[in-house]
Amino acid sequence: MTEGANSRILLIESQYFPSINFYKTLINHNILQIEKYEHYQKLSFRNRCYLAGPNGRMILSVPLSKGKNQRTVTKDVRISNEEKWQALHWKTLVSAYRRSPWFEYYEADLEILFERPFNFLLDWNMACFDWINSKLNINIPTRFTESYQKEVAGVTDARDTMHPNVEQDNRIQYTQVFQDRTGFLPGLSILDLLFCEGKQALEVIKNA
Numbered sequence: 001m002t003e004g005a006n007s008r009i010l011l012i013e014s015q016y017f018p019s020i021n022f023y024k025t026l027i028n029h030n031i032l033q034i035e036k037y038e039h040y041q042k043l044s045f046r047n048r049c050y051l052a053g054p055n056g057r058m059i060l061s062v063p064l065s066k067g068k069n070q071r072t073v074t075k076d077v078r079i080s081n082e083e084k085w086q087a088l089h090w091k092t093l094v095s096a097y098r099r100s101p102w103f104e105y106y107e108a109d110l111e112i113l114f115e116r117p118f119n120f121l122l123d124w125n126m127a128c129f130d131w132i133n134s135k136l137n138i139n140i141p142t143r144f145t146e147s148y149q150k151e152v153a154g155v156t157d158a159r160d161t162m163h164p165n166v167e168q169d170n171r172i173q174y175t176q177v178f179q180d181r182t183g184f185l186p187g188l189s190i191l192d193l194l195f196c197e198g199k200q201a202l203e204v205i206k207n208a
Contacts, residue, residue: 007031008028008030009029009030009031009032009033009154009155009156010025010026010028010029010031010158011033011152011158012032012034012035012158012162013035013038013041013045014046014074014122014125014129015045015046015049015125015129016046016124016125016128017128017189017190017191018045018132018189019050019162019187019190020172020186020187020188020189020192020193021162023202024172024205024208025156026138026140027138027206029140030141032140032142032143033142033143033144033145034145035074035145035148036073036075036145037073037146037148038073038148038159039072039073039074040072040074043164043165044160044163044164045162045163046074046125047061047064048060048061049188049189050185050189051096051097051189051192052176052177052179052192053096053182054181055181056182056185057185057188058096060093062079062085062121063079063080063083063085064077064078064079065078065079065080074122075120075122076120077120077121078121079118079119079120079121079124081117086114087114090111094107097177097191097195099177100196101195101197101198102196103195105198110131132191136194136202137202164187170186172205173208174204176188177196
């Protein structure tokens with residue numbers, strides 16, 4: 001795609017299986033720019049995603065080699081693979097979504113992703129992002145920043161605008177697996193919407 005006057009560029013940090021709100025913002029743009037040179041920010045969607053469980057919101061958190069308080073540049077943030085976190089995350093996903101309408105449809109392909117080793121958080125996040133996009137039929141040109149700039153002209157700068165502990169947009173409504181027990185849980189990972197709505201997930205976002 002050639003950039004021009006009509007290009008709508010979204011600048012944002014990478015996320016682990018991004019939130020539904022991430023995709024709500026993304027679909028209004030036609031170019032994505034991932035921030036690669038920021039300092040890692042703890043307590044964010046960068047290394048965690050949220051799912052719907054029988055007792056409410058559940059967290060999956062990717063362990064990092066220097067812990068949560070590191071001030072490493074994002075591109076250099078390493079995953080701690082001393083523990084079998086991918087196997088644990090996968091078991092949690094199976095337990096939470098095996099009764100969802102669409103989990104079985106995506107299960108085998110997604111399990112392969114969780115069996116692939118990764119050393120850097122950014123690489124893992126982008127692999128998850130690419131996997132989701134292939135299922136949602138999203139094909140958006142994606143690039144990385146070449147340096148850190150506090151202010152960037154001509155883009156929608158959404159860096160650090162989405163946080164797990166900030167009230168989430170609840171306009172995107174669909175039937176969740178444990179909704180009868182927990183009520184509707186807004187702002188979860190795109191995985192929740194995919195497993196509940198399947199191929200219609202993107203339409204749910206567009207129509208919200």
